[in-house]
Amino acid sequence: MxxxxxxxxxxxxxxxxxxxxxxxxxxxxISFAEPQLAQPPYTPLFEAGEYGLxxxxxxxxxxxxxxxxxxxxxxxxxxxxxxxxxxxxxxxxLAIARAVSCAAPRWQPLLxxxxxxxxxxxxxxxxxxxxxxxxxxxxxxxxxxxxxxxxEPLVMINTGFGVVIGMTYTYLPFAIxxxxxxxxxxxxxxxxxxVDLGASPIAAFWLVTVPLARSGxxxxxxxxxxxxxxxFVIPDLLGGSATIMLGQALWSEFFSNRDWTMxxxxxxxxxxxxxxxALILQRLELGSRPGMKK
Amino acid sequence: xxxxxxxxxxxxxxxxxxxxxLDLEVEEGESLVLLGPSGCGKSTLLRMIAGLEMPDExxxxxxxxxxxxxxxxxxxxxxxxxxxxxxxxxxxxxxIAFGLRREGMASAEIARRVxxxxxxLEIGNYGNRKPHQLSGGQQQRVALARAxxxxxxxxxxxxxxxxxxxxxxxxxxAELRKLNRQTGIAFVFVTHDNDEAMALADRIAVMQAGxxxxxxxxxxxxxxxxxxxxATLMADANLFESIVVEEAEDMVHARCGELExxxxxxxxxxxxxxxxxxxxxxxQIEVSRDPLPKGPNTASGTVIxxxxxxxxxxxxxxxxxxxxxxxxxxxxxxxxxxxxxxxxWLTWEADALVPLADA
Amino acid sequence: MKRLGSxxxxxxxxxxxxxxxxxxxxxxxxxxASKLVTVWGGFSLHWYGVLFSNSAYLEAxxxxxxxxxxAATIATLLGTLGALVxxxxxxxxxxxAIGGFMLAPMVLPEVILGVxxxxxxxxxxxxxxxxxxxxxxxxxxxxFVLVIVQSKLVSLDPNLEAAARDLGAGPxxxxxxxxxxxxxxxxxxxWLLAFTLSLDDVVVASFVNGPGATTLPVRxxxxxxxGVSPEINAISTILLVVVSAVxxxxxxxxxxxxxxxxx
Numbered sequence: 001m002x003x004x005x006x007x008x009x010x011x012x013x014x015x016x017x018x019x020x021x022x023x024x025x026x027x028x029x030i031s032f033a034e035p036q037l038a039q040p041p042y043t044p045l046f047e048a049g050e051y052g053l054x055x056x057x058x059x060x061x062x063x064x065x066x067x068x069x070x071x072x073x074x075x076x077x078x079x080x081x082x083x084x085x086x087x088x089x090x091x092x093x094l095a096i097a098r099a100v101s102c103a104a105p106r107w108q109p110l111l112x113x114x115x116x117x118x119x120x121x122x123x124x125x126x127x128x129x130x131x132x133x134x135x136x137x138x139x140x141x142x143x144x145x146x147x148x149x150x151x152e153p154l155v156m157i158n159t160g161f162g163v164v165i166g167m168t169y170t171y172l173p174f175a176i177x178x179x180x181x182x183x184x185x186x187x188x189x190x191x192x193x194x195v196d197l198g199a200s201p202i203a204a205f206w207l208v209t210v211p212l213a214r215s216g217x218x219x220x221x222x223x224x225x226x227x228x229x230x231x232f233v234i235p236d237l238l239g240g241s242a243t244i245m246l247g248q249a250l251w252s253e254f255f256s257n258r259d260w261t262m263x264x265x266x267x268x269x270x271x272x273x274x275x276x277x278a279l280i281l282q283r284l285e286l287g288s289r290p291g292m293k294k
Numbered sequence: 295x296x297x298x299x300x301x302x303x304x305x306x307x308x309x310x311x312x313x314x315x316l317d318l319e320v321e322e323g324e325s326l327v328l329l330g331p332s333g334c335g336k337s338t339l340l341r342m343i344a345g346l347e348m349p350d351e352x353x354x355x356x357x358x359x360x361x362x363x364x365x366x367x368x369x370x371x372x373x374x375x376x377x378x379x380x381x382x383x384x385x386x387x388x389x390i391a392f393g394l395r396r397e398g399m400a401s402a403e404i405a406r407r408v409x410x411x412x413x414x415l416e417i418g419n420y421g422n423r424k425p426h427q428l429s430g431g432q433q434q435r436v437a438l439a440r441a442x443x444x445x446x447x448x449x450x451x452x453x454x455x456x457x458x459x460x461x462x463x464x465x466x467x468a469e470l471r472k473l474n475r476q477t478g479i480a481f482v483f484v485t486h487d488n489d490e491a492m493a494l495a496d497r498i499a500v501m502q503a504g505x506x507x508x509x510x511x512x513x514x515x516x517x518x519x520x521x522x523x524x525a526t527l528m529a530d531a532n533l534f535e536s537i538v539v540e541e542a543e544d545m546v547h548a549r550c551g552e553l554e555x556x557x558x559x560x561x562x563x564x565x566x567x568x569x570x571x572x573x574x575x576x577x578q579i580e581v582s583r584d585p586l587p588k589g590p591n592t593a594s595g596t597v598i599x600x601x602x603x604x605x606x607x608x609x610x611x612x613x614x615x616x617x618x619x620x621x622x623x624x625x626x627x628x629x630x631x632x633x634x635x636x637x638x639w640l641t642w643e644a645d646a647l648v649p650l651a652d653a
Numbered sequence: 654m655k656r657l658g659s660x661x662x663x664x665x666x667x668x669x670x671x672x673x674x675x676x677x678x679x680x681x682x683x684x685x686a687s688k689l690v691t692v693w694g695g696f697s698l699h700w701y702g703v704l705f706s707n708s709a710y711l712e713a714x715x716x717x718x719x720x721x722x723x724a725a726t727i728a729t730l731l732g733t734l735g736a737l738v739x740x741x742x743x744x745x746x747x748x749x750a751i752g753g754f755m756l757a758p759m760v761l762p763e764v765i766l767g768v769x770x771x772x773x774x775x776x777x778x779x780x781x782x783x784x785x786x787x788x789x790x791x792x793x794x795x796x797f798v799l800v801i802v803q804s805k806l807v808s809l810d811p812n813l814e815a816a817a818r819d820l821g822a823g824p825x826x827x828x829x830x831x832x833x834x835x836x837x838x839x840x841x842x843x844w845l846l847a848f849t850l851s852l853d854d855v856v857v858a859s860f861v862n863g864p865g866a867t868t869l870p871v872r873x874x875x876x877x878x879x880g881v882s883p884e885i886n887a888i889s890t891i892l893l894v895v896v897s898a899v900x901x902x903x904x905x906x907x908x909x910x911x912x913x914x915x916x
């Protein structure tokens with residue numbers, strides 16, 4: 001029995017050790033090194049000294065991240081755009097999930113499928129589609145100018161607006177599903193009771209429906225926030241130089257500056273940033289959700 | 295002028311008719327029970343009074359004001375839901391205060407009213423608890439307090455005792471009667487339980503298939519049901535599908551197999567040879583071991599089944615034409631017990647026979 | 654019979670329009686005869702012709718398919734094993750660590766997955782190519798498969814295998830004859846998800862691919878960076894059609910299996 005268990009564990013355990021744990025350790029190690037013109041292009045963490053191995057940890061990368069305006073801006077932008085996109089997704093997600101949960105039960109599976117379907121189509125294409133919409137000679141500007149609403153094209157691409165709209169668009173389905181799940185678990189009698197006691201339908205929604213869906217809303221927020229903080233493709237295609245985010249900073253350190261140590265340090269910072277939200281999300285997904293089905 | 299006046303209200307769900315052209319009045323301060331089997335439309339009717347469903351036809355007037363299209367949050371009518379529908383994220387206090395806050399009442403006044411309601415329902419100690427920390431009976435009281443604290447013109451209660459166990463149910467019935475008298479608020483209950491209806495009601499409205507069959511005082515509903523449905527809904531009854539022989543002065547003679555039946559005429563003409571359904575409650579029959587002379591409203595036969603239910607004994611008697619008549623008796627201490635296969639004589643008064651409509 | 658309020662209809666209409674209009678416009682403009690991407694110049698299949706005569710795209714597409722197939726298959730195997738380890742072996746030391754590390758690629762940004770996996774290949778001296786991309790994709794695909802299979806395993810009646818054992822099947826037989834068939838829809842869904850994720854990935858592939866192992870998204874991405882072109886509209890449309898067809902087919906298969914089970 002024990003051998004069978006070991007055989008079962010062996011492959012996934014070794015695989016994750018090799019492809020997740022060791023690479024993470026490598027990144028951590030390299031982040032404390034300094035770049036050098038050699039192969040590999042960074043200093044070793046331990047060096048042979050007079051009395052055996054000497055630990056040579058450099059904190060230069062980390063001090064630079066928290067002092068150089070470029071990195072501080074990247075950090076700020078990451079949190080700002082991910083935060084705004086999360087709020088947008090929650091607002092839209094709440095409205096759409098609510099509408100789906102109020103639809104006739106036989107329509108709900110179809111509506112949900114329609115909402116998830118874009119997720120199955122190429123991410124890259126969906127972001128690309130927004131370039132054609134947002135650029136100065138793009139479709140939105142053409143339409144607005146055609147209607148005579150504006151005289152000059154609006155600058156939407158290469159701005160924070162473009163980044164946020166791209167993120168909102170891409171991750172909206174992630175927000176709708178958990179909110180829908182927590183709404184559909186609520187007894188319709190609860191909102192009826194609120195209305196019966198004198199709450200207008202809008203008051204009933206904010207005072208009863210939303211508080212009871214809070215765990216679903218929190219999960220939805222995290223499911224948008226976590227991937228958007230480290231996003232690379234969206235800010236790269238829809239943003240500009242002023243909207244640089246951490247993922248882009250990492251990318252350019254690695255590919256343009258060939259500074260593997262800085263790229264690694266940025267990866268460590270990004271991971272730490274996501275640690276708390278990821279743990280909360282995990283607890284939410286695993287734990288039962290009180291307030292539902294009651 | 296009635297407090298609530300329901301005029302020709304109908305509600306359809308697709309092809310199904312849930313409530314069918316129904317008229318009903320509710321008087322100030324009374325306790326009215328809507329009684330009927332599940333799916334008879336009683337809950338739909340209640341929800342239309344609350345404003346949670348809109349009638350497809352007809353009008354609902356409250357204090358002579360048309361409230362048919364008034365949304366639920368603007369009606370001075372509150373409801374106690376079957377599942378209680380307590381807000382799980384709010385404390386007991388906040389649940390009860392919910393409705394008053396919507397009225398924009400001053401917080402001191404709200405606190406006073408909530409305290410008063412919690413004291414009235416003896417839940418004063420649970421103010422800070424969440425609903426899931428309460429027992430079923432306590433939850434029921436919170437739901438009641440939450441609706442009553444608004445001092446509605448009319449309180450609707452959807453199967454209020456359904457979730458309680460038997461002992462608690464009887465105790466709560468008495469308390470609901472008391473609250474009804476104390477507050478002077480009219481109560482409209484919905485239930486499928488006839489005992490509960492009898493215990494709670496000033497008047498019972500029996501519903502079936504979206505229509506009212508009979509609206510009357512509980513005693514009248516039990517003793518003088520109008521049709522087969524109402525007669526059997528309330529309690530077991532012998533039903534005689536009889537043929538009228540003749541109508542003589544204030545008595546009608548009828549025949550059902552070998553039985554000669556005689557009942558009091560009620561002004562409705564009954565020509566000879568017409569069909570008439572007659573109901574006879576089990577406890578209205580007197581059972582005797584001593585032979586009785588043959589005549590109207592008597593029968594004799596063999597005991598084929600005996601059922602002791604504590605204080606009562608119900609027997610089934612097979613007559614010589616194979617008709618079966620059921621009778622029940624109070625169990626007296628010194629009377630010898632009736633035994634199977636014994637021959638017994640049955641007799642009853644003409645007033646015990648109730649002519650029933652049979653549709 | 655509920656009737657939707659106007660607010661809800663507005664929300665749904667706006668939401669679905671928001672989700673579908675951008676994609677729809679890409680498809681429409683792929684049939685545009687004009688080179689200008691905002692002006693309609695009449696219907697034409699011109700750009701599809703241009704695309705199919707471009708061998709670089711075809712080669713990249715072939716690479717992507719190879720990688721996605723390999724990665725999805727490895728991911729399904731790994732993810733299923735992982736799900737079994739986490740649900741069937743009870744508590745053992747290291748269980749949490751295995752679970753945590755297996756799921757980590759799901760929440761870690763792609764740039765981190767890319768750079769860290771590359772560091773591994775570099776320090777092991779592994780030549781980069783199709784295989785390295787497939788291995789990296791299998792690692793994050795496995796996390797998604799694990800979640801899908803695990804939720805199915807948890808919902809399975811534990812008495813099913815016990816019943817099979819009771820009727821004389823050995824543990825392996827019981828697993829293969831009873832558990833695997835009931836897991837099949839989850840396995841298919843997991844494989845498809847891993848396949849699509851691999852087919853869709855730009856970032857990780859950019860880090861770990863080598864010469865001659867350029868995938869379609871990487872190729873498209875470098876073109877997109879240069880701007881919108883009708884050629885990319887055409888390739889997007891083809892990808893959309895292929896992926897939708899696969900997804901619709903899979904969901905139909907699953908529905909059929911479900912109906913067969915219910916009979």
